[in-house]
Amino acid sequence: MPITRVCTPRLRLLTSVRYCPISRGRPYHSYEHESDPPPFNATEEAVLAAALRQVPEHGFTDASLSLGAREAGYLDITVNLFPRGSFDLVNYHLVTRRLALKKALDAQAAKDDGGSFKGQGVGTKVKFLTLERLMANRPIIHRWQEALAIMAQPSCISTSIAELARLSDEIWILAGDAGVDSSWYTKRASLSVIYSSTGENLAHCTAPKPEAMLMSGLLELFMTQDQSTDFADTQKFLDRRLEDVRIVGSGISNLKGYLDFTAHSFINVLRSKGVRI
Amino acid sequence: MSVTMLRRRASRPLVQELLAPGISWPQRSCRRASSTADAQPDAAARSPKAPLRREDRDFLDSALRVNQAGELAATLIYKAQTPLLIRAHPHLSSLMRHMYDQEAGHFSTFNALLAKHRVRPSALYPVWQLAATFLGWSTAMMGREAAMACTEAVETEIGEHYNGQVRQLLEMTREMEARGEGVSEEIRHLMDTVRRIRDEELEHLDHAVENDAKKANGHEILTSVIRGGCKTAIWISERV
Missing domain, CATH: 1.10.10 (Arc Repressor Mutant, subunit A)
Known part of the structure; x- marks a missing residue:
């Protein structure tokens, strides 16, 4: 009798629990309507x-x-x-840590009352948020390679990648980036690539699951191998990658500006010569 | 009798909007303003507002995206046409300036809305940039009438497109009210913005017709090709 009394409400609760897969992307963020259910x-x-x-x-x-x-x-x-068993657990970690970024940003802005952080550029905030997200893996860092391996399983890859895209979207938006031209895509793609960064660090890592490294999170993986205090090496690694992307990005936009200017000058010279174009 | 008159008058704008969204604009702005003012305390009483339904969010998402792409194309068409046109016809300079400035205003309005509501821009952004510049340049090369015919075709299509959106937004707000939810200020504001922009686009259409758009060589073929292109571009950018 006591057993049923304890169990019935729980069991009733369980039948009402509805398993819902991860929703698709979250289009049209409204400010006045209530947000999505958690x-x-x-x-x-x-x-x-x-x-x-x-x-x-x-x-x-x-x-x-x-x-x-x-x-x-x-x-x-x-x-x-x-x-999905253990992947649901990994996914819970990913989703909650992503949603926690907003609070972290608000807390940081509240901390320095001089308002110097609020005045910082988008780049600084992106760096802060990316680091914040990486550091959220700290308590479970020695288990993170397992998570990476689970995420790289064929049935989970698409969800993992979608979650990575949502993460980089969230970081850019929280950082206050308002660009809505084609750079919208390149920014998100490059941040995703940084977060799951490829490159020379592959050599330093001796990971047990190569497919995990390829698919989800070399930067994260770098962190799992990082023996330095307070993950200083990971921070430096992140700084270098963000700097690389900044240089490449500004190089591309300079090149675009130059080509645009040259083409316009060329057309205007022809027009001034009386060519009817 | 006066009561029925009043009631009929009050119910008129909605019916008119649904049947013929293009009619009787001048009176609307003041009527609109008073009706939102009436609805204000009501909506506030019902807050917090229910979450938007999935299909409404999808609609708003694709609507904002396609509008931004359209205004991007419009600014680029005028930008490409202007130097060629005003060299041959200096008197068009102020008209082209006026139309370009309005389009640039629309473009920045939608840019701000996209950033605010976290809507992604069209993935084919660079394609629209190239296509619009080419369209503007090539029609301007064909002469003043052809350039105006291009404006006529584009603005006709855009006007119809915005009318469709106003209709859908009205439908959406009506359903929200039927479900007993308040309609948020952000949706009302979006509807007013789309209406205002549609009116300005249709004004461009009038300017184009005044400037002999119909006298262009092969007017029928030219406008139907451009309108077909616009329709396709709208269809695509609603999706990608």
Whole structure:
């Protein structure tokens, strides 16, 4: 009798839980209408948050999930809510850390009351947010390679990449970037590439899962190998990559400006000579 | 009797908008303003506002994107036409300046809206830049009448497109009110913006016709080709 009394409300709750896959991109952000319902409902939130606390010890595994369910006061079978198993746990981490960026930015802006941070350019804020997001992996950094491997599984790759795109979109928007021409795409693509940066660091890493490195997060992977205090090497690595992109980006826009100017001058010279074009 | 008169008068703008969105603009602005002022406390009482439905958000998303792409193209068409036209016909200089300035204003309006509402621009942005510049330049090369015929064709298509959007926005707000949700100021503002811009585009159409757009060589073929191109471009940029 006591058992049923304890279990019935929980079980009833479980039947009302609806598993919803990650929504598509979030078009048209409204300021007056209520925003979307949170990505995870109360049950999912409770179980996944508790499971995430188990990750440092048990890794991104089904074991963490069931421990989390138990800790949150649900039956072990609650794990069936998450058909993708450990990937749902990884995804929870990705989504919540992305959504936490706004608070981090607000906190930073509130911290320096002189308003110097608010006045900073978009570039500084992008760097701050990217670093902030990387540092959010800190508590579970020794388990992150498992997560990368899970994300690179064929059934999860598309979701992982979409989440990476949402992350870089979020960072640019929070940084206050208002560009809506073709640079909208290049900015997001280059930040995604930085975040999952390729290049020379591959050589320094001895990762167990090469496909994981290719697909999701070399910068993150770099961080998993980083032995320096306070991830100083990772910070330097990020600085170098952002600087590279800034140089390439300004080079491209200079070249575009130059070509545009030259073409216009050329046409105007021809027109002044009486050529009817 | 006076009550029924009043009621009929009050119900008129909506019906008119749905049947013929193009008719009787001059009175609308003041009527509109008073109706939003009436609706204000009502909407505030119902806040917080219900989240937008998925299909409404998708519609707003693609509507803002296609409008930005369209205004980008319009500014570039005028920009490419202007030097060629005013060299041959200096008296057109002020008209071209006026039309270009209005289009540039529309373009920055939509740029701001895109950035504010986190809408991505069209992925074919550079393609529209090239196509619009080419269209403006080539029609200006064909002469004043052809350039005006291009304006006529483009603005006709754009006017129809904006009318369709106003219609859909009205439909959306009506459904929101039917569900008992408040209509947000941001949607009302968007509707007013689209209406204002549509009126200005149709004014350009009038200017083009006044300047002998119909006398262009092969007017029929030219305008139908350009209108077909516009339709295709709208269809594409609503999607990508």
